[in-house]
Every structure is written in structure tokens, then in C-alpha cells.
Amino acid sequence: MKVTIVGAGNVGTTCADVLAYREIVNEVVLLDVKQGYAEGKALDIWQKASVYPYDTKVVGVTNDYSKTANSDVVVITSGFPRKPGMSRDDLISTNTNIVKVVTEKVVKYSPEAIIIVVTNPLDVMTYQALLSSGLPRTKVIGMAGTLFTARYRAFLAEALDISPKEISAVLMGGHGDTMVPLPRYTTISGIPVTELIDRETLEHIVERTKFSGGEMVKLMGTSAWYAPGAAAAQMVEAIVKDQHRVFPVSVCLEGEYGIENCCFGVPVILGKNGVEQIIELELNDEEKALLEDSYTHVLELMQVLEKMS
Ligand SMILES: NC(=O)c1ccc[n+]([C@@H]2O[C@H](COP(=O)([O-])OP(=O)(O)OC[C@H]3O[C@@H](n4cnc5c(N)ncnc54)[C@H](O)[C@@H]3O)[C@@H](O)[C@H]2O)c1
Numbered sequence: 001m002k003v004t005i006v007g008a009g010n011v012g013t014t015c016a017d018v019l020a021y022r023e024i025v026n027e028v029v030l031l032d033v034k035q036g037y038a039e040g041k042a043l044d045i046w047q048k049a050s051v052y053p054y055d056t057k058v059v060g061v062t063n064d065y066s067k068t069a070n071s072d073v074v075v076i077t078s079g080f081p082r083k084p085g086m087s088r089d090d091l092i093s094t095n096t097n098i099v100k101v102v103t104e105k106v107v108k109y110s111p112e113a114i115i116i117v118v119t120n121p122l123d124v125m126t127y128q129a130l131l132s133s134g135l136p137r138t139k140v141i142g143m144a145g146t147l148f149t150a151r152y153r154a155f156l157a158e159a160l161d162i163s164p165k166e167i168s169a170v171l172m173g174g175h176g177d178t179m180v181p182l183p184r185y186t187t188i189s190g191i192p193v194t195e196l197i198d199r200e201t202l203e204h205i206v207e208r209t210k211f212s213g214g215e216m217v218k219l220m221g222t223s224a225w226y227a228p229g230a231a232a233a234q235m236v237e238a239i240v241k242d243q244h245r246v247f248p249v250s251v252c253l254e255g256e257y258g259i260e261n262c263c264f265g266v267p268v269i270l271g272k273n274g275v276e277q278i279i280e281l282e283l284n285d286e287e288k289a290l291l292e293d294s295y296t297h298v299l300e301l302m303q304v305l306e307k308m309s
């Protein structure tokens, strides 16, 4: 199994590192536009191989897409991250063309690959990659929900003093501050979360989760990478091992949840074909209203994308 990661920055390199030390695939190609940058990062990861140990081959290249040929999965992280004071949406003008050009080159050499988009603003960048690739919607997906689920689980684990592994949760919606964590679908080893935590603490955790990306930007001056890189690697693993795991991912909806022709975060089953199935949850009125609000936000950005093309 071969995976290409475009963008050897913070998120791309972390994803490559996780794929290597957990031996999820045989070969990782790390590609960047900056001369020598991906080569250096790949060499650094490879020089760690005897320490951990692992034997996944990690190769770095400067803009040479021929080295990415026949990849099974391609993760696109190329593009600018936000700085304090910016929203993810502010990145649309700089990142759209990067995602467009990168996707076209990726597909030329790996026409069968499944593409995972990480670049922000996530839902519209996933849509741009879908358009530029000409691939079916099941093969072009965005990473956001796996990250937000991980953050939500981390906050819950801390509050409950319980292992994060015991917490199972689902979130939905666009990748932004309007994302919708769903406490009704959150359990601690099968026990509804509401049995173990008071309403006020849970509401605080839900709010913190929604703004958790911005919290990291404020702390570090740029966006997060350890959890995002690992979350992308988790999606790669589900695909290359045909695990049929359930994750929220951004996928182009065609009528599901009443949404047409827009990439939006929903729970899916991930396997070797990419999205094996979209799961349509029964939502109550309050959840539907929150989701509608999130959809309105993504739709506004879709209109900006349309005007740019
Ligand atoms: N979806 C999510 O949950 C999530 C999480 C974290 C970050 N992000 C997004 O991921 C993107 C990358 O974040 P980062 O922290 O790794 O940024 P970074 O600046 O560390 O890395 C980005 C890399 O992309 C490279 N690049 C730029 N244009 C390129 C091109 N045309 N071809 C190949 N490489 C190119 C840059 O040289 C750089 O090395 C940002 O847009 C960020 O907002 C998304």
C-alpha cells in the first residue's frame, strides 16, 4: 500500500510519521513545493525507523508527481494555515488554486486513488478537489470530524477522569465553529454520557469543542498538527485496511439530510472504496436547527467558491 501526502508542513509530516511508526502502509511519499523540504522531513522520519522500530519507507520529493504514481490514498495538506485573528474561511482565496492544481496533478498519476483533503476551509476545499479530480464523491472526502471527535473525547475524558478510549461520539456539520457535537449520540462504554456528567459541564465541553481549532491558533500562533495529522492517518488506515469504521467525514451530499451538491460532515462507513455508506441519523428538532445553521454557513462559502471559478 502506497500513500502520498501533498504538503510536508506540520500536518502532512505528522500524518506521514504516524503512518510510518504504526506501519499502516508500506510506502509514504511526502511532496512539497519548497525545494528540499519534503526530502529533509522524509529523511528525518526514516532516520527514526531503527529507534522505534518500523520499516515503512518514507520518501520526500520536490514537486515531482511522477514519484507519487499509483498511490492508493492521497492526503492533501498543501496550503496556508490561519494565523490569530483569521477564520478558516479567510483562507479560501489563497488555498483554492493550490488544491485545484495539486488535485489535477495527483489524479494524473494516481487515477484510482482515494483523496483525503485536509486543507482549509475544509468543506469547500473538498468540493474543489471533487470537481478538479473528476472522481466519484465516494473517493474524495474531507478530514474534519475525526479531529473534532478526538478533541471532544479528550475534553470529556479530562472532565470525567476516564480513558479517552472508552468514549464514543459523533459530530456533524461543516468544519467550523458551527460544527455540531451530538451529546445524544455520545456514550462512555455504552453508557449515555448524560448519566455521568451534569448538563452545564457537558454544554461547556460542546462549546469548547466547536471553538477548539481557534483555541489552538491563539495558543500557538498557527493551527494544530498532532491531532489533525493523526486523525488523517486514522482515515487512511480505515481505507487501506478496509476496516469499515464509522467516522464523520466531509462528503458531497446528494439528498442525504436534505442537502444537495455540497460537501458537509456526516457519519459514514469508511473502507477500501472510500465512503462505503452514508449513515442518516434521526435528529431531533434542536439538532436539526443547529445543523441547518452550519449548512447555511457552508453554503455561503460555496457561493464565494462559485464566484471565484
Ligand atoms: N481539516 C482540518 O481539520 C485541519 C487541521 C489542521 C490544519 N488544517 C489545514 O491544513 C493546511 C496545512 O496546515 P499546516 O499546519 O500543515 O501548514 P504548513 O504551512 O505547516 O504546511 C503547508 C505546506 O504546504 C506546502 N505547499 C503550499 N503550496 C503547495 C503546493 N502547491 N504543492 C505542494 N505543497 C504546497 C507548503 O510549502 C507547506 O510546507 C492548512 O490549510 C490548515 O488550515 C486543516
Ligand SMILES: O=C(O)C[C@H](O)C(=O)O
Pocket (backbone or CB within 6 Å): 081, 082, 088, 120, 212, 213, 214, 216, 217, 223, 224, 228
Ligand atoms: O483551526 C484551524 O485553523 C485548523 C483546523 O481546522 C483545526 O480545527 O485545528
